[in-house]
Amino acid sequence: MKRRNVLKSLAGLPALAALPAAAQAPAADASVHRTSARGPGETPKLDTTAADAVSTPAAQFFTPAQFATLRRLAVFIVPAANGKPGADEAAVPEFIDFLISRCDNERQTLYRNGLDALDARSRERLHKAFAELDATEATPLLAPLQDRTWAFAGPYDRRRVALDDYGQFLFYVKDDLLRATYNSREWAAANRTRRGAGGIGTYWYALK
């Protein structure tokens, strides 16, 4: 589903321009921008909207097969549920594609190999692409996520970890998919009164 359609269909969601995108609360009445509303010396503060509120760039890093696997994985790991958007609705597969494209070789290799392995195992055992599986069929392939609680703290720990690359990939991608969903504007819009969204923070501009 294209993002803009999804946004319109989420119940009770205000129009795009009204999502808080700047330090101050957006004007309830857009006519505040009219010149006659300002004094002679005042400089205007214009409402703007971030790029990814108006467009979702296509995936550019993973191959179409890898991306299809990633999208299916995103639906399994973070499905839409209980009135909240899932990873797919929050354009998370596209975001992960962008994020991994900027990561170091080690992370890129882990993801590519992981996605390839998921698809290979799916074809080997079920004679279907991973992107064509349903949740029940996928369960045995995602077994490492249910077999143990392996928690990593950072790159330093990877060297000491006992899990193989397949398991490591699943744990990283689960964490990344969840976090990217919680930090999305779709999640924030659906969670106006509840904790769980990435939230609003103090951002420091680049210092000269």
Added chain:
Amino acid sequence: MKQDYDVLIIGSGASGGMAAYTLTKAGVKCLMLDAGPMLDFDRQRALRPVYDLPFRGFGEPGRFPHVTQASEFDANLWADEKQNPYTYDPDDPYYWVRIRLIGGKTLRWGRASWRMSDYEFKGRDHDGFGENWPVSYADLAPYYDRAEPIMRVSGRKEGFPQIPDGIFLEDNSRDSESIARFIAAAKRMNVPTTKSRVATGSLASSVNLLLPDALATGNLTIVPNAVVREITVDTNTGRVNGVSFVERISKRDYHVPARVVIAGASTLESTRLLLNSKSRLYPNGLGNSSGVLGHYLFDQFYIKGVVEAIVPDARVSKAAGRRITGGGGYIPQFRNLNSREKNFIRGYAFDFGSGGMPAPRYLPLYGEALQNELADLAHASFGMTTMGAVLPRHENGVHIDPDVKDAWGIPALHITHKYTDNEFAMAKDSMHMAEELCRAAGFEVLHKHAEMVPPGESIHELGCCRMGADPKKSVLNKFNQSHDVKNLFVMDGSSFVSGGPQNPTLTILALAMRASEYLAGQLKERSI
């Protein structure tokens, strides 16, 4: 004519800021140089939602390979790794975390403010390892007394000798039910607990608590964007006579004369500066006749989330609306105080805290099952972090890397820091103890581990320019004054001889105040 200064202070953080605070109030005219700019709190920050950030809060990958603390929100505050390179053996990574702004790391510190004790100052007397400090707790107590109110430290008095009580904003807040349960379990196991001791206030920094009062005296001049290259020496007298610095943006070179120089640039930067201030008189670095400069680097090791647990009756489905979690506390060192452990000397402390939901990575679930479980555990999380003392060893330290220079042409550091058996044994012990405590409190342990963060990540690097009574085994005397060069002082964490699990900043503040008062006295008597 440019003004004459009595004292030149390098660095505007905890040590530089406290030196300026103390000296200016004693009538001493100070010039302060800092490598970074002054933050404009009004214009350089804004509230933004995470989804508006280009990397959705993940941060730009690879921008800070060694700063796990940087978030996408505050990334621009941390010192750029490309402009400020350093090297290490790839098998032994070191995470050097820096802030190059007026206020230094006090802009982001965790505020934990614990007094060190004679278990640390007289560590050699206690267990035979290493060296004693040339000061005792009694020497420092009057300065802790004055530093704590300045930093508005809150805490609760306990009478524990390993973390002496201070002058606190009394914290008598009630513990939540689950925390009370944990504390009772610890008590049954003879493990001490207390409230956290933290510098309070929305900003607890040199910038709002030290520098304004110093400026108000009229005796302080602050120059930002001054990257100090070298402390220069009068070859006739062997005394320092000023510093050479580079203006950060234009890269123009300057020299400023001074009668006394205080290095407060942070542990490794001050050490680097002294090593780079070589001359015919000091071929191994300024004030390094002992050969000890650059050696005996240590920090605290951290095990983040040594145990992650849940409070079973805090589940939404069981709690019937009651909130039984929230808040936390601290377990001070309890090992090797009155008894001897088999596998390690010295000890560790814990932070513990409750409330919120556990991170999804700790649950063996995904999909809707995970979401439902997380919702049920929304307030049920309990976690602990280990902070362990690291033994100072001669072979851990820094030297100048002849092949690498920073963006201003100043030679960079090569850092060597390996943890050893004592640290690993302590780490394991802390994991077992944390698990035992959680089980005794009736919590369900989700995960435990004994993996330390890399050396340096604690941001508590100390040593390399240690004080001591013997000039053959130390760089500084008990007043942070160079044995070799009487008008040179080093007041930051590089002066530490050893450490406990306590966060070092409060001790750095106390040492800097004490050393500055001594210096002021010496200047008055014209003894320097």
